[in-house]
Amino acid sequence: MGRITVFGGPERRRRWSVEEQRRILEEAFAPGACVAQVARRHDVSTALVYTWRRKLGATLVASQEDHGFVEAVVLEESSSVPTPGQPAIIVELSHGARVSIYNSASATLAQTVVKALAR
Structure with a gap:
């Protein structure tokens, strides 16, 4: 019979809702904000924050929403x-x-x- 190892603790691959992504993006790109500090505070990589921004921008253009x-x-x-x-x-x-x-x-x-x- 084989051995199974179960790792406990939080899952490292988290799922972020669109609302959470927008909230983090608004905070990260507010005037005077530092993207790296906001990313650390939310335990997200800065690359992921910029990826969200790029993808959100593409969906805004596609859906013709207000660009602010x-x-x-x-x-x-x-x-x-x-x-x-x-x-x-x-x-x-x-x-x-x-x-x-x-x-x-x-x-x-x-x-x-x-x-x-x-x-």
Whole structure:
């Protein structure tokens, strides 16, 4: 007769619900958060957190859900048409960087830039 060894303790391959994944992702990618610290706190590898983010982004695009865009702020100025040296659209990112789109840019280029920023 053979011998069977039973290992006790927690199962190392855990299953995370979609709600748990979203909660961890929101915490990990909140402004000022450190992904590595959040991952350690929840006993998850950082690679898995980034995998969840990539997969969640793919399902959001496929299902056409809200991407979390912020409200656009339109500034009233004396001239409504920008001059050739002024950008037509300025996107201010959360970490302080700016992306400027000039009115000479094609609609396809502007759309590509906005889609890239949404990721």
